[in-house]
Amino acid sequence: MMQRVQASIAKLGYVPSIAAQRMGGSRSYLILALNDRERTIADWRSRQGTDWVDQMLLGGMLTCAKYGYRMIVELVDTHSDHIERELLAAIAALQPDGVILTPPHSENMLITRLLEEHGISFARIGSLKPGGGFALTMDDEGAARLATEHLITLGHERIAFIAGPPEYELSGWRVAGWRSAMAAAGLPTEDLLAEGDFSFASGQGAAAALLDTALPPTAIVASNDQMALATLDVLRDRNLAVPSDVSIVSFDDTPIVRFTHPPLTAVVQPIADVTARAVELIIAEQAGRTLPDGPTIVPAGLMARGSTAPPGSHGRHASP
Numbered sequence: 001m002m003q004r005v006q007a008s009i010a011k012l013g014y015v016p017s018i019a020a021q022r023m024g025g026s027r028s029y030l031i032l033a034l035n036d037r038e039r040t041i042a043d044w045r046s047r048q049g050t051d052w053v054d055q056m057l058l059g060g061m062l063t064c065a066k067y068g069y070r071m072i073v074e075l076v077d078t079h080s081d082h083i084e085r086e087l088l089a090a091i092a093a094l095q096p097d098g099v100i101l102t103p104p105h106s107e108n109m110l111i112t113r114l115l116e117e118h119g120i121s122f123a124r125i126g127s128l129k130p131g132g133g134f135a136l137t138m139d140d141e142g143a144a145r146l147a148t149e150h151l152i153t154l155g156h157e158r159i160a161f162i163a164g165p166p167e168y169e170l171s172g173w174r175v176a177g178w179r180s181a182m183a184a185a186g187l188p189t190e191d192l193l194a195e196g197d198f199s200f201a202s203g204q205g206a207a208a209a210l211l212d213t214a215l216p217p218t219a220i221v222a223s224n225d226q227m228a229l230a231t232l233d234v235l236r237d238r239n240l241a242v243p244s245d246v247s248i249v250s251f252d253d254t255p256i257v258r259f260t261h262p263p264l265t266a267v268v269q270p271i272a273d274v275t276a277r278a279v280e281l282i283i284a285e286q287a288g289r290t291l292p293d294g295p296t297i298v299p300a301g302l303m304a305r306g307s308t309a310p311p312g313s314h315g316r317h318a319s320p
Helices: 002-012 018-023 037-045 051-066 083-094 109-117 140-153 169-184 200-211 225-237 271-286
Strands: 030-036 070-076 098-101 121-125 134-138 159-163 193-195 219-222 247-252 265-268 296-298 301-303
Touching (some): 030 037, 051 070, 051 271, 070 083, 083 109, 098 109, 098 271, 134 140, 140 219, 140 265, 159 169, 200 225
Parallel strands (some): 030 070, 030 098, 121 134, 159 193, 159 219, 219 247
């Protein structure tokens, strides 16, 4: 009988509701993704866009749909005193089969402990620290090394790096990748590291500090697109041309960097791929399938555009 019912369902293209599925078993067929509230809302309100969230939704929602699941996104402030209450309320209301944690939630021990206590599968994106759940990340160290090596190949020796905030584990990985590439080429890093918080304003401050040093850089790698755009703005204010005076490489490769003048060379983050893999691991655990022993690391790529060139290459895509 059940086989005939399933055959009829397949023939008619019927999609069973989540409510009906939950009545027939213990699964909710819901996966909850937690994203950084403060930063996401700030980007939305400033109309700067949140391509990171868009790519997370792309990878997560399409993969969930493939397996008959749904993904719901909640914005949570990881530093809030009410984080435990917020998370427990979401779990009680949604009863998710799994949770995807994005930075900085991935490194919040309170969140991971609560999920473990409630027996909920979870994936930690952007964190390789010891802990429960599945650890997944882009190869941030390798990506920063790739960006730096691109500039070294072009002939740059004074290559600066604008790092993200230290509460993001990936910030340290990116700095390590930059340092290792510089060390391998026998190049100095003193006075070439500045820190931002991924915002445009922090990128302006970091870029200005680097350019005010006794030996300013001929190239700058910024840890996200907002800080790279800020660097471009500071250079223009100082009548420095890109890339003839200073080359720029960004992280993220959001759509806006393709329409700047010049278009920015950028590390392409495989956010959709990482999120898709996180969904697959959660669903695999629910099904009792064999799981990988170690963390999942997805390689990044580099898209070369007009913002990088050999130092002093006047006339090549220089910004006005």
